[in-house]
Amino acid sequence: MTQENQNNGPDDWATLDELLDNLNGDSFQDWYRERQYRQNIENGTPYFNNPGDIPEPERHSPSSLLQCQRKISYRQYNAAAEQSDPQGIFWFGTRFEEDLASSFLECAVTATGTYVRNTDWIDFKIDTDVGEIQIKGATDPLIVDCDSTPILPTEIKTKSSIENIDSPNRHHRAQFHAYLVGLSEKYEIDLTEGVLMYVSRDSLDAKFFHIQFDSEFWDQVVLAWAADHTEYRLRRQLPPPEPEYDWECKFCSYQHRCGQASTGYEATHLHGFLPDFEYPREKIVSYLEANPEMRIPPTLAIQHPDLADRFDVYNWQCRVCGESFRLEDVSDQSDSLGSPNCPTCASDGIPATLHDPRIDEQIRISTPTNVMEVEQ
Known part of the structure; x- marks a missing residue:
């Protein structure tokens, strides 16, 4: 001691x-x-x-291909997410890949002269109708030869259950095609096959699907999606909500902002917080760090007083008399989402509550960069 x-x-x-x-x-x-x-x-x-980094319009991640164009735009421009990240799912996926999947491939799949490589980077450019685009990302484990040249790439997806999976998800097929093209170009080989593995987080049951490169799917579906997304970005327009699957909106971190929830919000800008809406604390912080010109709404400042000391706060606004009030000038506030009464209207005997400023007003006050129009 x-x-x-x-x-x-x-x-x-x-x-x-x-x-x-x-x-x-x-x-x-x-x-x-x-x-x-x-x-x-x-x-x-x-x-x-560094959550504030915004990718160039021509750059795409393999994992984003064929996802809802609007969701990807919200994510790329660091819009305020409405849900916490599923960190437990991310953690399980990483641990399964590193602790089990790689060992399984090495011990039960590879043979003489073949090995398991944990990952590889792809970074390639390709011409489309809107010009050259870039696809960049990292693969899951690959089976390689003694020169570390890929022979059979894999992609591993964990899900709560795999009971109803009888074919690969189109998002995952698109992601895999990007890896096949990128690895083929990087190593000057013709890599056309791989394996997509689904595993249950509950039971560890697994299903495997043999993926073969489909040039029609790649050219007419995947690259067409990427070109469309790049074009929206170049035109500075927010794409329409067009998810590949109906269930995507239910799990989307921007469903309220996008107008796809039953809360009365409508599709709107990339910037700002939905008024009178409760956000996860970490998403408030990450948004304001990525967009330092923006402020925290008073409802969120009351819920998280330490953030009110760290970031600028918007004024309360009354939608009846039109007046605004600083956070510290309103007395009947609590840490709930219940709105305080408007002092001016109360003195006139008019029942009216105060609210966060609408997103258009937040943008007018803060003048953020990268404001995009909603595609009608």
Whole structure:
């Protein structure tokens, strides 16, 4: 025991109440985010810690191909997400791939002269009707030869259940086609086959699908999607909501902003917070860090007073008399989403509540960059 520790008496020790106070959801989330931040630096990928980076209109990620054009635009421009990321699902996927899938491929699949490589990067450009586009991303494990040249790439997807899966998802086929094209170009080979693996997070049951390159699907579906998305970006227009599958809107982090939920919001801009809407704390922070010209609405500032000290706050607005009030000038506020009464209207005997400014007003006040029009 060091001299310093020897000098620490019972008065310096943490109390049971302090220990219990530190065991809460916010402290765990803060610790996990800090852990991810540090790991990104240690893994040589510090750019994952910079949510404000907006990709060029011509650049596409394999995993985004054939997804809803509007959802991808919201994500690319760092719109405020309405749900927390499914970190548990992400964590399981990473652990399964690194701890089980790679070992399975190495021990039960490879033969003499073949090996398992954890991942490979693809980065290629291709001509389309709107000009040259770029597709860049990282693969899942690959079976390679002794020169580390790919022989059989794999893509691993984890799901809560695989019972009803009888064919590959079109998103995943598109992603796999991008890997086949990118690896073929990188190694100057003709790579046309791979395996898509689905595994259940509950039971660890697995299903495998043999993927063969389909030039018609690649040219007429995948590249056409990528060209359309690039064109929307170049025209600075927000694409229409056109998900590949009906269930996508239900799980989308922007369903309220997009107007696809039953909350009365309509499709609107990329920027700003939906008025009187409850966002996850970490998404408030990530949005404001990526868009420093924007402010936090008063309802969210009341819920998260520490963020009100860190970021500028919009004024309350009354939609009856039109007046606005600073957060600190309104007394009857609580930490719920219940709106306080308008002081001016109350003095006139008129029942009226205060609200967050509408998104158009937030944009007028803050003048953010990259404002896009909604495609009608």
